[in-house]
Amino acid sequence: MQTLRQNDRTFMEGASGIHVMNDKGERLIDGPGGMWCTQIGYGREEMAEAMAEQARKLAYFSPFNATNSTASHFAREIAKRAPGDLNNVFFTTGGSTAVDTAIRFTYFRNNLLNKPKKKIIISRQKAYHGSTYLAASVSGKERDRLWLDKADHLAHFLPDVNPLHRGEGQSIDAFLDEKIADLEEAIQSLGADKVAAFIAEPILASGGVIMPPEGYHKRCLEVCHKHDVLYISDEVVTAFGRLGHWFASKDVFAIEPDIITCAKGLTSGYAPMGAAIISDRLIDDVAGRDAAFSNGYTYSGHPVSAAAGLKSMEIIEHDGILEHVRRVTPIFQGRLQELRNIDIVADVRGMGLMGCVQCSEKGRARGDLGRDYEIGALIDQECQKRGLILRPIINMCVFSPPLIITEAEIHQMFDVLTEGIEAATSLAKNP
Structure with a gap:
């Protein structure tokens, strides 16, 4: 200012x-690839044509009680490539709203399972998960948090996981044990009946490309599931090829999270779009209930964005x-x-x-x-x-x-x- x-x-x-x-x-x-997102590069004529063709055919329709075949097709292709049983794709407008959706769905499920006190989201120092209210509340970049209000009662932050800052003479293995203990102790001190989820970027991107020690994510997932805490993998940056795979969670870090959030490379930056990908197990918990998940966006499943995503996916595979x-x-x-x-x-x-x-x-x-x-x-x-x-x-x-x-x-x-x-x-x- x-x-x-x-x-x-x-x-x-x-x-x-x-x-x-x-x-x-x-x-x-x-160098930054836009903002971690221009996977297939700039100026791809086939992208422009795919988006224009979709705009001529159907530029937009309300997602309130209808869908479109382009978005449906794209969701199916994402689910094919997502790990494990993450087969349910909820389209959003970007990464922030994907994280908001993941958190709101977590609360929705807990409320329906008669666990209304499970609301706290455990995150980490240096983490970035978005700029909307809930996403910003679970983001741990110190200077981003100075002047804007957040839902502080809903978030708890673990200490820095950067091995560069481990104690003098401390081995990587000892540092890893300490970081896992940080998570377990936080769940126990806060109360497992109050902790809803742990959210983690596989690599803390805008925090400075911070990579926790090898094995960190797998051990965190084990701790979470032991205490009935969901694991949300924020792959807004690492999905769609940044680490050489469609998703990094399983292929790089050997985990199958409960929810994956993605955006950015989802459309290679050619159109705004995000997604929360939710496991069948979690969906089965709420299926058949007399309740509505009343979370959504005007541009959820936007057909032109979906067309961009499909064409980007096609180019990634073809090339x-x-x-x-x-x-x-x-x-x-x-x-x-x-x-x-x-x-x-x-x-x-x-x-x-x-x-x-x-x-x-x-x-x-x-x-x-x-x-x-x-x-x-x-x-x-x-x-x-x-x-x-x-x-x-x-x-x-x-x-x-x-x-x-x-x-x-x-x-x-x-x-x-x-x-x-x-x-x-x-x-x-x-x-």
Whole structure:
């Protein structure tokens, strides 16, 4: 708010492949992939045609008491690819409303099962689940929570799961045990009769691409089910190819959650859409009841968005994009690890086509916050001068490029990132 009406915003006016073009005609690599979502890349004519054809046929109809075959077809295709018995797709407008829907359905089910006190959602520090009221209430990014009201009585946050911040001399295994104990102790202290669900991103994306220790999610799921607590896997970022699979929950992290939320890559960013995918077991608990799940949105199951999602899914399969991600991931992650050789780099982490470089002048993860902001801004500026857009989060450079990025483009992106970090380091020393 200090710079309200003083901002000189960049206008993006065109895009193709992994590149965007601004109003000055400059062509830049889209490092963040829009906002973790442009899986198939920009400028796909077949996407434009599929959306236009659907708009000509049926642009919209109320989802209140009818549906459309495009949305129905899309739901079926999602269910085919979702793990286990997650076969029930509730379409929403994006990730925030998908999370809201998952939480509201959890409350609805508990109320019908005569468990009205089970309302608390356990989340984690650094987690981000959305901007609508319920989704924001279970988000744990500290600075996002400073000035907006939240339903604090409905949320409980576990300590940071970033292994970078484990105790001095603490092993990864000991840290993992501590994090699992954090969850179990929270359920027991709050009361299992009051805890409704645990919500977790497989990788805490906008928190800084934080990856809990291996085995964390599987053990958390076991704790949850032991205490009759639902496990909601927030795959808004990790689903639809970001880690080389349709869904990361089972194929990467070996779990079958009770509910999965998704958005972003669901349509490759070509149209707004989200979904809460609910297991048959949970649906069976409420089936046949004299009750209505009165949660929905004007644009739920929007036919044009569904057409975009179907075509994106078709392109991902036809072009072998999941296989491509798995093939180029070692190159991407290898170049990421090389950045450790730069003095200012305190940590690098990533998985699939997700990465984060965390920088600190003191060579450690936690420095002066004001200076950390300056360092992050300098790196962002220097990279953009050289043709690469990043997502700066304080002193972290986060990137998740379109999944179609080639081996040569990966090298180009990391070459620019290396130059940008080194130039920013020099400027920081000699302002």
